[in-house]
Structure formats: C-alpha cells, structure tokens
Amino acid sequence: MFLTAGNDVFGFLEFGIYLVFGFWSLVFSLSVVARVTLEIALRKEFDYAIPPDLAPRIDVGTRVKVPFGPRQVNGVVTEVLEESTHTNLRPIAKIIGASSLVTPQVLKLARWIADYYCCAPEIALKSVLPDAVRKEDAHFKERLFVRVNPVRGAPPKLTKRQQDILNVIEEWRELPLQRLLTLTGATPVTIRKLEDKGLVAIAPQVDERDPYANEQILPTEPIVLNTEQATTLQRIKLAMARPQSAEARTFLLHGVTGSGKTEIYLQAIAHTLEQGKGAIVLVPEISLTPQTVERFKARFSSGPLRTLVAVLHSHLSAGERHDEWHKIRQGRARIVIGARSAIFAPVDPLGLIIVDEEHEHSYKQEESPRYHARDVAVVRGQMEGAVVVLGSATPSLESYHNAKRGKYELLELTTRVDDQKMPIVRVIDMRAEGRKQKGIPIFSNQLKEAITQRLERREQTILFLNRRGYSTSLQCPQCGYVAQCPNCSVSLTFHRRAAKLLCHICGHSANAPSVCPESKCRNAAIRYSGLGTEKVEDTLAKLFPHARITRMDSDTLKRKDDYRRILGDFRAGKIDVLVGTQMIAKGLHFPNVTLVGIIYADLSLHMPDFRAGERTFQLLTQVAGRAGRGDVEGEVFVQAFTPFHPAIQYARRHDFVGFYDQEIEFREQLKYPPLARIALLTLRGRNEDKVRLSAEHVRTELEKLLPERAPGILPGQAPRQMSDAPVRQTTEIRQDAGGTFIIAGPAPAPLARAETFYRYQIMLRARAMTKLSRAIAQMQATLALPDDVLMAVDIDPVNLA
Numbered sequence: 001m002f003l004t005a006g007n008d009v010f011g012f013l014e015f016g017i018y019l020v021f022g023f024w025s026l027v028f029s030l031s032v033v034a035r036v037t038l039e040i041a042l043r044k045e046f047d048y049a050i051p052p053d054l055a056p057r058i059d060v061g062t063r064v065k066v067p068f069g070p071r072q073v074n075g076v077v078t079e080v081l082e083e084s085t086h087t088n089l090r091p092i093a094k095i096i097g098a099s100s101l102v103t104p105q106v107l108k109l110a111r112w113i114a115d116y117y118c119c120a121p122e123i124a125l126k127s128v129l130p131d132a133v134r135k136e137d138a139h140f141k142e143r144l145f146v147r148v149n150p151v152r153g154a155p156p157k158l159t160k161r162q163q164d165i166l167n168v169i170e171e172w173r174e175l176p177l178q179r180l181l182t183l184t185g186a187t188p189v190t191i192r193k194l195e196d197k198g199l200v201a202i203a204p205q206v207d208e209r210d211p212y213a214n215e216q217i218l219p220t221e222p223i224v225l226n227t228e229q230a231t232t233l234q235r236i237k238l239a240m241a242r243p244q245s246a247e248a249r250t251f252l253l254h255g256v257t258g259s260g261k262t263e264i265y266l267q268a269i270a271h272t273l274e275q276g277k278g279a280i281v282l283v284p285e286i287s288l289t290p291q292t293v294e295r296f297k298a299r300f301s302s303g304p305l306r307t308l309v310a311v312l313h314s315h316l317s318a319g320e321r322h323d324e325w326h327k328i329r330q331g332r333a334r335i336v337i338g339a340r341s342a343i344f345a346p347v348d349p350l351g352l353i354i355v356d357e358e359h360e361h362s363y364k365q366e367e368s369p370r371y372h373a374r375d376v377a378v379v380r381g382q383m384e385g386a387v388v389v390l391g392s393a394t395p396s397l398e399s400y401h402n403a404k405r406g407k408y409e410l411l412e413l414t415t416r417v418d419d420q421k422m423p424i425v426r427v428i429d430m431r432a433e434g435r436k437q438k439g440i441p442i443f444s445n446q447l448k449e450a451i452t453q454r455l456e457r458r459e460q461t462i463l464f465l466n467r468r469g470y471s472t473s474l475q476c477p478q479c480g481y482v483a484q485c486p487n488c489s490v491s492l493t494f495h496r497r498a499a500k501l502l503c504h505i506c507g508h509s510a511n512a513p514s515v516c517p518e519s520k521c522r523n524a525a526i527r528y529s530g531l532g533t534e535k536v537e538d539t540l541a542k543l544f545p546h547a548r549i550t551r552m553d554s555d556t557l558k559r560k561d562d563y564r565r566i567l568g569d570f571r572a573g574k575i576d577v578l579v580g581t582q583m584i585a586k587g588l589h590f591p592n593v594t595l596v597g598i599i600y601a602d603l604s605l606h607m608p609d610f611r612a613g614e615r616t617f618q619l620l621t622q623v624a625g626r627a628g629r630g631d632v633e634g635e636v637f638v639q640a641f642t643p644f645h646p647a648i649q650y651a652r653r654h655d656f657v658g659f660y661d662q663e664i665e666f667r668e669q670l671k672y673p674p675l676a677r678i679a680l681l682t683l684r685g686r687n688e689d690k691v692r693l694s695a696e697h698v699r700t701e702l703e704k705l706l707p708e709r710a711p712g713i714l715p716g717q718a719p720r721q722m723s724d725a726p727v728r729q730t731t732e733i734r735q736d737a738g739g740t741f742i743i744a745g746p747a748p749a750p751l752a753r754a755e756t757f758y759r760y761q762i763m764l765r766a767r768a769m770t771k772l773s774r775a776i777a778q779m780q781a782t783l784a785l786p787d788d789v790l791m792a793v794d795i796d797p798v799n800l801a
C-alpha cells in the first residue's frame with residue numbers, strides 16, 4: 001500500500017515538474033533518431049536524424065532512403081531513439097512505400113537470426129523482407145479495365161459492330177481491356193469511341209495476381225475426429241487459452257503416417273481464427289502441392305471463418321509474391337501456407353504456427369542466413385505468444401529430445417484414421433539375391449512377383465530410389481579411368497536418355513564417350529556401373545512390357561505443371577507403376593497404391609554424416625507410409641545389402657521410439673546433436689594452399705577465444721575420417737565452467753572440391769550454442785581473409801558435406 005501511495009505522490013510531483021519543464025523536452029524527445037539497417041553489406045547499423053515532417057510516419061519497420069557517402073541507399077528503420085551517441089547525424093532523405101511492410105516483431109526476429117546464426121543484420125533483414133516487397137519500385141500491377149456506364153436518357157446510336165462489343169461488355173459488366181480486345185477482335189480505337197459516347201468507362205485498376213486464380217475450390221466441413229485426434233486438438237486449444245507467459249506452448253505432434261494430422265491442423269487453425277488471430281503453416285517445398293494448398297483453401301473458403309489463404313513458395317513470380325505479401329499485411333489473408341521463408345510472413349496478431357514434417361532438412365536454408373525455419377518458428381512463437389505445433393511421423397532427434405526433456409509438450413497419434421492398418425514391411429537381403437541371380441539385381445524375385453500381382457489386380461505400385469540418372473559411374477577396366485567432374489570431387493552420372501554425363505553438384509555436362517577417353521587407351525569396353533531411377537525405369541519396362549510406367553524425378557519434371565500432371569494421371573489410374581526419387585516419398589495419398597518397393601534402402605546409410613541412420617529411418621518410414629492408404633492393406637518391400645542395420649529394422653517394425661533410444665545413445669557417446677550443438681565453418685577458394693592456410697589461421701584465432709586446453713581424453717572417435725592431406729588432424733577439447741568445447745579440423749570437406757572451389761572445414765561442438773556463436777562472431781569481426789577465400793558459418797548444420 002505504502003509503495004503504491006508513494007508512487008502516486010511521486011507521479012503527481014513529476015507531473016508538476018513536467019508542466020514547468022516538460023514541454024521542451026517533449027519536443028526534443030519526439031523520436032528524433034532512427035537506427036537504420038542499410039541494404040549494403042556493412043555488418044553494421046547507422047543512426048540518422050528524423051526530419052520533423054517525416055516524423056509522424058517513421059516507425060520501426062519503415063523503409064527509408066538515406067544518404068551514405070556520396071550516394072543514397074535503401075534501408076529499414078530497426079529502432080527509433082531519443083538520442084544518439086553520434087553527433088552531426090545526416091537526415092533521412094525520404095520514406096519508401098506507403099506503409100511498413102514488416103512488423104516490429106518480425107524485425108526483432110531478424111535481429112535474433114543475425115545474432116544466433118552469426119550473420120550480418122542486412123542479410124537477416126533481406127530474408128525477412130523478400131526482394132519483391134522491399135524494392136522501391138515494387139507495386140501492384142495495374143491494368144486498364146472496361147466497365148459499363150449507366151446511361152441516362154436516350155441511348156446513343158450505335159453501329160452493329162459497336163452494339164456487339166457493348167453486349168460483350170454488358171455480359172461481363174467489367175473486364176480487362178486486353179481481354180475484351182481478344183474476345184471481340186476489336187481495336188482500342190473502337191472501345192475509345194464507346195467511351196466517348198459515355199457508354200463505358202476505361203480506367204486503370206489493381207489487378208491482383210492470384211497464382212491459383214483458375215481453380216475451383218469446393219468448401220469442406222470439419223471431419224469428426226477420433227478419440228486420439230480429439231484429445232490432441234483439445235490440448236492445443238487449452239494451450240491457446242493459457243496466458244502468453246505460461247509454460248510450454250510448443251508441441252511436438254508425433255503421429256504415424258495416415259493418422260490424420262492435417263485435420264487437426266485445420267481445426268486448430270479454425271480455433272485461432274475464432275480468437276481473432278492468424279496462422280502460419282509451414283510445409284516442405286516438395287509437399288507444397290496444389291492438393292495440399294486446396295485442402296486449406298477449401299476449409300476456409302466459406303462460412304463465418306472465411307478468409308483468404310496466402311501461399312508463399314520459391315516458384316512465385318516477383319509480382320505474385322508482392323501481392324500475396326500485401327494480402328497478409330493488410331489482414332485480408334489470415335492464413336499463410338508456405339515453404340521455409342513463409343515463417344517471416346507479417347501475420348499480426350499471430351496465434352498459431354504449424355511446422356509440418358518438422359524433421360525435413362529443406363527447412364534449413366543452405367545460404368546465408370543459414371537459419372532453420374523450424375527453430376525460427378519456435379523462437380517466433382515465444383516472441384509473439386503463439387502456439388507452435390511441430391508435426392511428423394518421424395520426428396527429428398532434436399525435437400523428440402526436446403519433448404522428452406520437457407521443453408516441448410509431446411502429443412501422440414498411434415493409429416491410422418478409419419482403422420487402416422500400417423503396411424506390412426518385408427526386408428529383402430540383396431546379398432542373398434545376388435548369389436541367386438548372378439550379379440547384383442535391381443529387382444529381387446519377391447518384388448518382381450509382387451509387381452506382377454498388382455498389375456493383375458489393377459492396383460498401383462510406387463518404386464523408390466533416391467538417385468537419378470542411369471548409372472552412377474563410368475569406368476575403364478583397362479586403364480582405370482573414371483569420368484570425374486572437372487569442377488568437383490565427384491564422378492559424373494550417366495544419363496542415358498540425354499546421352500550425357502552430368503555432374504549432380506555443378507551441372508557440368510559432357511557427351512558420353514563410346515570408348516575410353518584416355519588417348520593411350522581407347523578401350524571400347526568401358527563399363528557403366530551403379531544405378532539410378534532411369535535404369536530402374538528401363539529395366540522395369542523390359543520386365544513388364546505391358547505396364548504403364550512413369551518416372552518422376554527432377555529430370556522428367558521440366559515444365560511448371562509436369563508434377564501436377566503426373567500425379568493427376570497417377571490418381572486417375574492412368575499409371576500402373578510410378579518410379580521416383582524422394583519427390584514421391586512425401587505426403588502423397590493414393591488409395592489404390594498397395595505396393596511400395598524401395599530399391600536400395602541402404603543408399604543413404606553410407607553418407608559421411610552422423611545423421612545417415614536417422615535419414616534412412618525417416619525416408620523408409622515416409623516412403624512405406626505411401627502404401628495402404630485405402631481399403632486394401634499395403635505391402636512394402638525394402639531391398640537392402642545391410643538388412644540388419646538398426647535404421648532398417650526399426651523402420652520395418654514402425655518403431656520410432658525404439659530407433660530413438662538406440663540412436664540417442666550413439667549420439668551421446670560421440671557428443672553429437674541433439675546432445676551437443678555444432679558450428680561448421682567452411683572455407684573455400686580456387687587456390688587450395690590459400691584455403692588451407694586460411695583455415696589454419698581461422699582455427700588459431702578461434703583458439704584464442706575458447707577456454708584453455710583440457711587434459712581429458714577425446715570422446716569417441718574423430719568426427720569423420722580425415723583425409724591424408726597435409727593438415728593438422730587435431731580434435732581437441734577445451735573446458736571451463738561454461739562448458740566443454742570440441743574443436744576439430746581444419747580438414748578437407750567431404751565434398752573436397754565443388755564448382756571449382758576447394759573446401760576445408762572446421763567443426764566446433766559445444767553443449768550450448770550461445771558462447772560458441774559469440775566466439776565466432778567475435779572472431780569474424782576482426783578476421784582478415786584473402787579476397788579470394790570465403791568463409792561460411794553454419795550454425796546447427798544439417799548438411800555436413
């Protein structure tokens with residue numbers, strides 16, 4: 001009580017003082033300084049004076065033009081201050097655009113990204129504000145529209161031709177001029193004459209680009225949930241009702257394939273809308289199919305919760321992106337569905353973020369800023385008090401670990417909807433098949449038999465191999481020549497249709513030789529070995545000449561609508577067997593698919609990556625999940641050369657938890673995520689010596705910022721087989737009260753050369769990232785590298801190549 005009264009008295013006194021002295025200080029403290037992030041690479045923000053006439057319109061997020069040296073550059077206001085430590089501030093020249101395009105919350109998120117991922121603020125800003133919206137000349141497209149004018153008095157006399165054209169306009173009431181000209185074959189002059197007579201008006205009008213304009217969407221109603229689904233939804237709703245500061249508001253929704261996660265998403269979104277808030281739904285780019293988008297649009301296309309659904313992905317034109325963005329900013333679209341970058345959509349207020357297939361690696365951006373959209377989603381959720389739902393049938397070890405230690409709340413769906421059974425998975429030992437069939441076969445006898453059965457029963461089959469092309473390498477048995485990419489340290493893949501050797505890293509293409517290219521050899525018996533989807537398709541066609549076979553990989557998808565067309569044909573039953581890469585692994589729901597064949601399941605096990613087992617488990621589970629989505633039970637054949645590998649065996653039993661338990665033990669022993677965090681520094685340049693020496697220098701500089709060397713023993717093994725290049729092979733532990741740090745390298749990267757650049761890596765590991773990223777940022781600030789050596793910092797990398 002006393003405290004309150006005291007405060008009141010003080011408040012009163014303060015008010016008196018304000019009356020006397022306050023007026024002038026108020027004038028001066030009227031937001032006079034703006035801190036601005038410039039769109040040029042400076043790793044720094046600058047202060048500018050706000051001219052009084054611009055003051056009312058300047059706020060956090062406002063885009064401005066400011067003087068910088070002799071020129072003017074664009075920037076975004078990130079903070080409005082009462083004073084600056086600098087003197088003689090130059091004034092802001094002008095404001096760009098009518099309104100701030102980024103919310104202060106998203107701006108705060110950009111700052112977090114810059115700090116956490118060790119990147120320059122202007123780079124972080126560019127990712128939260130796409131080019132299409134940031135550019136000074138970005139605007140809505142305007143087109144001339146023709147509209148009927150109500151005529152007063154007697155109608156003017158018209159020629160037959162004029163009357164015909166007028167009839168068309170009347171039928172449409174309003175239409176783009178260009179369209180009218182096409183429809184009627186008239187010239188603009190003719191239309192102008194109608195305008196002169198006062199019958200029509202021609203005026204520019206905003207023509208919003210809608211990438212889904214030509215689609216008919218039938219509204220859908222919420223589906224009745226089963227008990228598991230209903231409980232899950234209830235828990236999400238309860239979290240939404242909790243005050244913002246309350247405990248966990250991030251959920252991990254672990255639901256087996258076909259367990260009806262999407263319906264829960266839809267009903268959770270409806271609940272968010274009822275509360276007057278919006279939602280962001282992230283899906284991997286590859287799953288952002290028209291089918292997916294339609295499901296969301298259909299639910300919210302009518303009824304009291306009617307709202308536009310904005311779609312954001314990388315294939316939008318700049319104009320489409322601009323328009324979608326504005327629909328969101330203006331609050332007309334309160335649901336956003338999109339790939340990675342949609343996490344920055346200016347939804348305000350934000351009530352719910354859904355990250356579907358949260359384990360997907362495509363959520364990680366592979367260029368600066370190297371953010372992980374799932375992790376950014378969790379941070380944004382915390383900042384804006386939104387509930388976050390991470391969904392997957394095969395959660396990442398990181399997320400499941402977070403759920404187990406209580407950082408996230410775990411929700412589980414253990415059964416498929418409509419009592420569908422999980423498919424039966426059979427693992428086939430290809431070593432035994434190889435002995436039976438002489439040589440390494442593509443199809444085991446069992447798989448061949450199963451395909452035959454499906455063809456007879458008019459059911460459909462999906463065959464999966466995560467490698468495109470025909471053969472993976474070209475070798476000369478006589479002289480040992482191997483066709484290598486001249487720019488990268490990988491061998492070239494043979495593409496038979498195109499009769500080319502292609503590099504899957506840089507795209508280098510060469511004609512496939514018919515004899516060994518070595519001038520002294522010229523052996524005609526060169527050998528193609530290894531296997532890709534093209535060879536699977538060809539072999540299949542020979543085995544089943546009457547089957548209708550289609551291949552789907554990035555080689556067969558040349559045009560924008562190829563993907564949609566092939567899936568449409570498959571759905572319509574015009575295809576018996578669909579062969580493809582990971583493109584066919586996700587989210588597709590085809591009731592007539594009763595057989596899935598995985599050609600070489602262990603392909604992804606042999607990657608030089610500690611996540612190889614996890615990736616294999618995820619991929620097998622996801623692909624297997626495509627089978628048996630209708631009334632007939634599904635069957636899956638997994639062909640493997642290491643059939644007893646845990647990743648394969650746990651996938652066979654649909655046992656995620658079992659897989660997690662054994663995998664987490666391995667990660668603990670070797671100090672890998674989720675039990676440690678990784679920062680990966682990759683240096684690249686065309687001169688190998690320079691790159692290596694620069695990497696050595698980086699390590700020396702980093703060592704100064706890390707604690708003293710610890711006398712302990714190295715945990716487990718070195719992160720990977722180091723090459724025999726002349727570099728220090730030192731994995732070292734540093735330890736202090738703040739934790740343990742492990743530093744390894746520099747060593748040549750697994751992909752030692754790519755696109756003519758030599759690559760060296762240093763890997764750092766620590767229990768927590770904060771200290772590590774601070775050390776890296778500090779090192780970066782003073783680091784001087786040669787001009788032709790570049791360094792990429794990747795925090796929490798998913799790609800270690």
Ligand SMILES: [Zn+2]
Nearest residue numbers: 476479516521
């Ligand atoms: Zn040769």
Ligand SMILES: [Zn+2]
Nearest residue numbers: 485488503506
């Ligand atoms: Zn290459």
